[in-house]
Amino acid sequence: MKRNSPQDPEVHDNHHYSGQRAPQQMPAVEGISGGQRSFLPPEIMAIVVPSLKVGASAGACGLFAGAAAGILQGAPPVFFSVIAGGQWFALGTSYYASRLVAFNAMGGEEKLSPGDKTKASALAGGFAGTLGGLLRGPRNIVPGAIFMSALGAGGQAYANRRAAKAEVESSTDKKGFWAKWSPITQLSDEDYEKLLEERLLRVEADIAIMDDHIKQLRESESAATEGKQSESGNGKPGQV
Template identity: 60%
Template sequence: MKPVVLAKPEEGKDVNQVVAATAPVSQRQSQEHLPNQASPAPRQNEKRELLPPELMEIVTPSLKVGATFGTLGLFTGAAAGIIRSAPPALFSVVMGGQMFALGSSYYASRMVALRAFGGENEIRPADKVKASTVAGGVAGMVGGVLRGPKNIVPGIICFSVFGGAGQLLANAINWKPSSESTTEGFLKSKWSPVTFLPDEEYQKILKEKLLRVEVEIAIVDDNIKELRTAEEQSKKQQEDHK
């Protein structure tokens, strides 16, 4: 192997340039043909969710509803335990857990059913009844599982009926034409204590009231004129007598 003698670098040249110039031709060609290897960009810490976003949109509100019902069950169970002279803490925990399971399962299954029918904003009232009935059946099944296998079928039947009947009542209360809002639909219903007035009718009523006020003002002006005329005539008659 022949020794390689490196030339002394000239002024203004880098040592690496001199070494590269004295390297063998094959090595220099292989270095020229190599692509520029850019340093990989550092990856940002991406936040990974445990569940898909579509599933989180169902799970999160369902847990909130279940927590609300569970809290209500805690207080109700404590009150029931005190009335029955039983341990309030035990009754509170049991009823709170059951209410949490019923509320969360009902809300989650109802949201899934509504999405299956096309979404809550575009769904028909009849489809809402179907979704609530199915959700009630699921909640009844969950409650039956918690209370024992014998209660599964009665729970499904009872909660399905309650869910469908409750949705029918809600549809009857919130019924409205497609072009009206919920408030307008309620005000136009026979159960409303007040009457809904469109803008045109309200303006017409205001104009009638304004016309009445103008007529009353004109009558008052006429009365004032008559009183002044009568006063002037009485003054003249007194002067004539003098």
């Protein structure tokens, strides 16, 4: 009787499928295998990214301002430019980030009143001024906080005023640059009702005037008819 050797393909295949489990495919873990996992939550990224953009813009302005100050003072412009750019970057980033945090903590920018926005901007300015004072020295903390708080509140008050003025202009006039040169005027529902009432009053007045003219014509016709009848009666010969 022939015995199957260990190298027989049938025995090898049976041993492979009977003695060992088939490898199973491991489920992919979302965020780890995909390589697209974010280090910060979306809420924090929504604050960090705009704040860095604002800080970068402020830092660029600080570079030019520092270079100009260095040239005017006869100092190395590169050194002044780097120092001023770093300070302006820190102020812009900290101010805008703390402002967004304050808005979110108070319920969101869309739900805040102009006064609440001014308060939040003042708090953000105080925080940014405190950070700027720490960078320049402990003696500059209180003056920097007061100055930046007033600057933030004043800037937000000015922005609120411009937004209110733009809203009033958009509600009264048509949007667009050529609106004031257009011969067509946009009317609201109340203005349209008033216009219709005025036209209706004019029509009623015209009807009343026409009624008076018709009445006068009828009176003149009746008077003329009576006059003819009286003349014809007087001209008839008397009967015997």
